[in-house]
Every structure is written in structure tokens, then in C-alpha cells.
Amino acid sequence: MAQQAKNETPAQCADCLVRNRAICHVLDAGALARFAASGRRRHVAAGETVQWQGDDDGVCATLTSGALKLSLVTETGEERVVGTAYPPDFIGSPFAGAASMEVTALIDSELCVFSRAAFSESLDRNRALEQELLRRTMAELERSRLDDSRLASLGAGPRVAALLADFSKRTPAGCDAGDPDAGWLRLPLSRGEIAALLDLRIETVSRELGALERAGVVQRRGRRDVRILDMAALTAAAVPQAA
Amino acid sequence: MAQQAKNETPAQCADCLVRNRAICHVLDAGALARFAASGRRRHVAAGETVQWQGDDDGVCATLTSGALKLSLVTETGEERVVGTAYPPDFIGSPFAGAASMEVTALIDSELCVFSRAAFSESLDRNRALEQELLRRTMAELERSRLDDSRLASLGAGPRVAALLADFSKRTPAGCDAGDPDAGWLRLPLSRGEIAALLDLRIETVSRELGALERAGVVQRRGRRDVRILDMAALTAAAVPQAA
DNA sequence: GGGCAAATTTGACGAGGATCAAATTCGGGC
DNA sequence: GCCCGAATTTGATCCTCGTCAAATTTGCCC
Numbered sequence: 272m273a274q275q276a277k278n279e280t281p282a283q284c285a286d287c288l289v290r291n292r293a294i295c296h297v298l299d300a301g302a303l304a305r306f307a308a309s310g311r312r313r314h315v316a317a318g319e320t321v322q323w324q325g326d327d328d329g330v331c332a333t334l335t336s337g338a339l340k341l342s343l344v345t346e347t348g349e350e351r352v353v354g355t356a357y358p359p360d361f362i363g364s365p366f367a368g369a370a371s372m373e374v375t376a377l378i379d380s381e382l383c384v385f386s387r388a389a390f391s392e393s394l395d396r397n398r399a400l401e402q403e404l405l406r407r408t409m410a411e412l413e414r415s416r417l418d419d420s421r422l423a424s425l426g427a428g429p430r431v432a433a434l435l436a437d438f439s440k441r442t443p444a445g446c447d448a449g450d451p452d453a454g455w456l457r458l459p460l461s462r463g464e465i466a467a468l469l470d471l472r473i474e475t476v477s478r479e480l481g482a483l484e485r486a487g488v489v490q491r492r493g494r495r496d497v498r499i500l501d502m503a504a505l506t507a508a509a510v511p512q513a514a
Numbered sequence: 515m516a517q518q519a520k521n522e523t524p525a526q527c528a529d530c531l532v533r534n535r536a537i538c539h540v541l542d543a544g545a546l547a548r549f550a551a552s553g554r555r556r557h558v559a560a561g562e563t564v565q566w567q568g569d570d571d572g573v574c575a576t577l578t579s580g581a582l583k584l585s586l587v588t589e590t591g592e593e594r595v596v597g598t599a600y601p602p603d604f605i606g607s608p609f610a611g612a613a614s615m616e617v618t619a620l621i622d623s624e625l626c627v628f629s630r631a632a633f634s635e636s637l638d639r640n641r642a643l644e645q646e647l648l649r650r651t652m653a654e655l656e657r658s659r660l661d662d663s664r665l666a667s668l669g670a671g672p673r674v675a676a677l678l679a680d681f682s683k684r685t686p687a688g689c690d691a692g693d694p695d696a697g698w699l700r701l702p703l704s705r706g707e708i709a710a711l712l713d714l715r716i717e718t719v720s721r722e723l724g725a726l727e728r729a730g731v732v733q734r735r736g737r738r739d740v741r742i743l744d745m746a747a748l749t750a751a752a753v754p755q756a757a
Numbered sequence: 758g759g760g761c762a763a764a765t766t767t768g769a770c771g772a773g774g775a776t777c778a779a780a781t782t783c784g785g786g787c
Numbered sequence: 788g789c790c791c792g793a794a795t796t797t798g799a800t801c802c803t804c805g806t807c808a809a810a811t812t813t814g815c816c817c
Contacts, residue, residue, distance in 0.1 A: 341659070351667070353659040364656070366649050371656060398641065405648040406609050412655045413607070413614060416584070416596040419662040423713045424594070427804065462765065470666050472805055477766055494765070494813060670774065705795065715775060720796055737783060737795070 278314050282307040282383050289359035293333045293383075294407060297399040306397070309389040313382045317459060321374040321382065322363075329370040331363035331390035337380020338441065338459065340468070343372045352468045354415065357441055361407060365391045378459035422470075425511065430469040431479040432508035435489065439499055458495045483508065521557050525550040525626050532602035536576045536626075537650060540642040549640070552632040556625045560702060564617040564625065565606075572613040574606035574633035580623020581684065581702065583711070586615045595711045597658065600684055604650060608634045621702040665713075668754060673712040674722040675751035678732065682742055701738045726751065 284290050284307050298306055315321055315337075322330045324343050334356050341354040341362070353372060356362050362374060365387055385393070394401045422430065439456055458465070466473045480497075483489045488505050490498045499505055527533050527550050541549055558564055558580075565573045567586050577599050584597040584605070596615060599605050605617060608630055628636070637644045665673065682699055701708075709716045723740075726732045731748050733741045742748055 343660075351663050353663045364652055366652065367656075371660075401644065401648060405644060405651065408648065408651045408655060409607055409609065412651060412658060413610075415655060415658055415662075417586070417614070419658075419666075420594050420596045420713075423662075423666060470663075473765080474767085474806085475804060478804095481766075716795080717776085717797085718774060721774095724796075 279311045279384075282310040282312050287335055287383070288381075289333070289335050293335070293359035294361045294400065294403050295333065295383075297403045298397060302397050302400075306393050306400070307383075309393060310383050310385040313384050315376040315380050315382065317376055317378045317380075319376050321376065322370050322372075324370060324373045326370040328387055329363050329367065330374070330384055331365055331387055332361070332382040332384040334358050334360050334362060335381045335383055338377040339380060340375045340377050340464075341372050342375065342467070350467050352470075355468070360411075361404065363387070363390070365394055377464075427469075427471050427475050428479050428482065429509050429511060430471065431465070431476060432483065432488075432505055434465065434469060435483070435497065435499065436502070436505050436509055439502070454498045455492065455496050456498065458497060461495075522554045522627075525553040525555050530578055530626070531624075532576070532578050536578070536602035537604045537643065537646050538576065538626075540646045541640060545640050545643075549636050549643070550626075552636060553626050553628040556627050558619040558623050558625065560619055560621045560623075562619050564619065565613050565615075567613060567616045569613040571630055572606050572610065573617070573627055574608055574630055575604070575625040575627040577601050577603050577605060578624045578626055581620040582623060583618045583620050583707075584615050585618065585710070593710050595707075598711070603654075604647065606630070606633070608637060620707075670712075670714050670718050671722050671725065672752050672754060673714065674708070674719060675726065675731075675748055677708065677712060678726070678740065678742065679745070679748050679752055682745070698735065698739050698741045701740060704738075 284295075284303060287293070290296060295303060295306055310332075312335075313321075313332075321332070321339070336358055339356040339360075339362065340352055341356065342350050342352045345351055355377070356374075364370075394404070425433070438458065442456060460468065462473050462476050465471075466476045469476070480489075480491070483505070484491055486504070486508075488499070488501050488508065490500055492498070527538075527546060530536070533539060538546060538549060553575075555578075556564075556575075564575070564582070579601055582599040582603075582605065583595055584599065585593050585595045588594055598620070599617075607613075637647070668676070681701065685699060703711065705716050705719050708714075709719045712719065723732075723734070726748070727734055729747070729751075731742070731744050731751065733743055735741070
């Protein structure tokens with residue numbers, strides 16, 4: 272059976288937000304047309320899972336907008352977040368067997384998806400594409416190593432501050448669905464998800480958030496809206512040794 | 515000027531210990547010969563640095579024997595270990611600019627090194643090589659993500675135990691330079707290096723090692739020799755919730 | 758608008774490491 | 788074999804989170 276067609280439409284590069292930054296930007300017009308024909312644009316709502324751990328056939332896709340969470344479930348049933356993806360990242364393994372992790376949308380997202388077979392074939396046909404994927408994967412590996420090692424040496428406060436700073440940077444400023452007042456940022460994650468992402472406990476996240484507010488660095492409204500009052504202080508709090 | 519020739523000899527695949535597991539195993543005889551001609555076999559002594567952070571031209575190499583440490587130095591002058599490599603791993607970036615990290619031999623090692631330019635050219639000439647590198651890099655990225663996330667949730671004891679278990683598995687049993695009695699394992703790392711690798715403090719590593727000895731799991735001799743008395747207990751200690 | 762269940766916040770407390778400070782022990786060089 | 792400096796071990800204490808337990812707050816459905 273085909274995928275649920277309701278969330279999918281033909282891939283359409285013309286209005287793709289990342290068309291000159293995504294992996295496919297290395298293709299010429301003709302090759303791009305063929306490549307696009309093998310993929311489909313797919314919308315996934317916040318919280319929706321794109322791929323389940325253990326799926327027989329992994330998804331290959333370019334994230335064109337939104338944000339994804341890569342996670343897995345441990346033997347003990349806990350969720351462990353192993354990474355995140357932002358446009359124009361490519362996700363998926365064209366080679367491996369069963370999918371080793373779960374991919375979930377943190378916020379409403381758009382993907383340009385390909386079946387593993389189709390993607391793999393495109394890789395064979397387009398050397399430039401393969402080269403670009405190699406380049407990106409190596410860069411990602413390096414980034415992942417650096418980030419993870421840095422994260423490991425950071426305390427709870429800096430982690431939360433860094434996440435907040437990151438979100439505010441990644442989010443097309445102020446244009447978050449219908450907030451009358453600009454500057455407010457709607458967190459795409461619950462406290463529990465933030466905790467899993469940062470490898471902390473819910474209570475600790477809550478406390479650190481409270482501390483940032485008490486320090487006048489951010490302001491909160493409801494459970495999920497925050498406004499950064501002092502970005503300098505926030506980034507300062509994201510590095511060790513801060514007050 | 516050429517590299518210090520004393521530690522280098524022509525690449526010689528015939529007696530390469532990893533010839534059917536390394537990245538080059540995908541090449542046919544002719545291609546392999548050309549590839550080998552562009553590289554050199556290099557011996558690096560324990561502690562010697564193969565590449566410095568910031569080097570203009572990064573090294574590309576296959577590790578044929580030994581073990582390497584990938585690290586970087588933070589702004590604050592501390593060392594941060596971001597990964598390790600064991601045969602038949604490939605290290606280096608054929609693309610990036612200045613080297614982003616330092617590569618140091620943990621124990622005496624043999625590398626099959628290529629200049630970035632030469633390696634890059636081989637990649638262009640041999641599609642199979644490029645494909646294999648992509649495959650491995652993706653696998654390595656996944657492994658890195660999984661490992662790091664697991665490590666983050668482990669306490670000090672399990673980390674030390676896991677490291678010990680890992681070393682004993684990676685080391686061609688007993689054949690460690692001239693120990694009369696078999697079973698003894700010479701740690702290639704000082705306490706400080708172990709601490710950096712596991713993101714712990716020297717004192718903590720020392721205490722955990724002491725605890726393992728007191729528990730009868732390992733035996734120590736001098737500063738660097740250990741013998742695993744109870745591998746089952748050691749691997750048990752490497753997972754959470756242990757006694 | 759009131760009532761609820763779930764999410765979040767707050768508080769008390771404890772355990773695991775980090776830190777600071779010695780005391781030892783190794784390994785070499787002479 | 789003796790001496791010395793560096794690495795390691797040990798001890799005491801502090802601090803940061805994780806845990807367990809409420810007390811609140813929010814969002815939402817009637």
C-alpha cells in the first residue's frame with residue numbers, strides 16, 4: 272500500500288525553501304528533475320513520527336523546514352535523544368538494514384522524502400550527489416563529535432541556556448503562528464522532551480528555566496512561550512564558569 | 515620538504531594486517547596498486563602525534579594496527595577527547611580546511627597515510643572507494659551518536675569498567691611487548707588520559723580502579739599493568755545498576 | 758465559569774563526583 | 788642502591804543534580 276497520500280504531494284523544487292542549500296543543489300536541471308520525480312514532499316505535524324525504530328525500510332529525506340528529533344528507546348524503556356536535524360539536513364541511511372532510530376518532528380515540518388531504493392539509485396546515477404552526501408556526512412560526524420564532547424562537560428544551566436539560544440536562532444524570528452506580540456518564542460518541546468534532549472531531569476530543567484527568569488534573562492508566559500530579554504546574558508550563561 | 519623518512523616506508527599491501535577489512539579492500543588489483551603507490555606506511559610511537567589541531571593540510575590514513583586518540587584543546591587549555599580509532603578505521607577529512615583535531619597514537623601504531631590531495635584524487639578515480647568511504651562514515655556517525663548518548667547516562671564506575679573491557683578485547687591477547695606472564699595488559703594511557711577520555715577526574719578514575727581491584731575483578735602491577743581476573747564481573751560492572 | 762487531569766513547579770534530601778589537600782608510590786638517573 | 792620529581796592514591800568536604808513527595812498551575816472539556 273502507498274503511504275497516506277493526504278500528507279504527501281509531488282516534490283516541487285521551484286518553491287523549495289532550501290533548494291540551493293540542500294544536498295540536491297549539486298544536481299543540474301535535468302538530473303534534478305529526475306531526482307525530484309522519485310521523491311515526494313511530505314508534511315509532518317509536530318510530534319508525528321516519520322520513522323520508527325526497527326522499521327524495515329528506512330526513510331531517506333531532506334528536511335526542508337521545521338525540526339526533527341532523532342531518538343531511540345533503550346531496553347529499559349526510556350527515550351534517548353541522539354541528535355536533532357534542521358533544514359537543510361539530510362536524514363536517513365541509504366544502506367543500513369532496519370532503521371536504528373526513531374525520527375520525530377519537533378515542530379510542524381516539511382520533508383522531501385525518497386524510498387531507500389529510489390534514493391540509492393539516484394546516488395548511483397549522480398556521482399555529484401554521492402560526493403555531496405559524503406562531504407556532508409563527514410562534516411556532520413565531526414560536528415557531532417565536537418558537540419557531544421562539549422555537551423558532556425557542561426552543567427545543567429549552560430545546557431538549558433544553550434538550547435534556548437539555539438531555538439531562538441533557528442526560528443525565523445517572531446513569525447511563530449499568531450503571537451500578537453513579537454519576540455515571543457513558542458517552545459516546540461515539553462519539559463520532558465527538553466529533559467530527554469539535554470539528558471537532564473524534568474525538575475532540573477524547570478529549575479534552570481526558573482533561574483533564568485529570576486535572573487531577568489528571559490520571561491515566560493504560560494507553559495511554552497518564552498521571550499528572551501537579554502540575549503547577551505543568555506549566551507553568556509551557555510558557557511561554563513558563568514555566574 | 516618531505517616527511518621524516520625514517521618512520522616511513524612504501525605502502526605494501528601484501529603483508530597489510532587489515533587488507534581485507536580496510537577501506538581499500540573494495541579496489542581491484544590494478545586500482546589497488548595505483549592507490550598504494552600514492553601512500554606510505556608510517557610507524558608512530560605511542561604518544562606521538564600524527565596531526566596537530568590547526569595543521570594546514572590534514573592527513574588521510576588507514577589505521578592498520580595500534581590505536582589512535584582524536585582530541586582537541588579547548589580555549590581554556592584543557593584536552594578534550596572526542597573519539598578513538600582502531601584498525602581498520604579510516605581517519606582524516608579529504609575535504610575540510612585546516613585540521614580540526616589532533617590525532618595521537620595511544621600505543622605504537624602503523625598507518626597507511628596519504629596526502630589529502632592524493633587521497634582526494636583516488637576518490638575521484640575510484641568510485642567504489644568513495645562509496646565505501648561514504649558507507650563507513652555513515653556507520654561511524656551512527657555509532658558515534660549511539661555511543662556518546664549511552665556514555666552520557668553512565669556513572670563513573672561503568673565507564674572505567676567499559677574502557678578496561680574494551681582494551682582487553684581490542685588488544686591481540688597477551689602479545690604486549692615482552693611481558694613474561696600472559697594475561698597482563700599494559701594500559702596505553704596514563705590516569706590523566708583515561709580521565710580525559712571518559713570525561714572524569716584523575717582522582718575518580720583512580721578510585722574506581724581501586725574499587726575494581728578491591729572487588730577482585732582486576733589485579734594491578736605497577737602503574738600501568740592490569741590483569742583481568744573476572745571478565746564476567748567486569749562486563750557486568752560496565753552496565754548501569756551494578757553492585 | 759467550574760472542575761479535572763496532566764504538566765509544571767517547588768521543597769527536602771541524598772548520592773555521586775568534583776575539588777582541595779596531603780600522603781604515597783613509581784620510575785629513572787646517578 | 789639512593790634520591791628526586793612526577794604520577795597516583797587517599798582523605799575530607801562541597802556542590803550539583805537526581806529522587807521522592809507534595810503543592811501549583813495550565814489547558815481544556817463540559
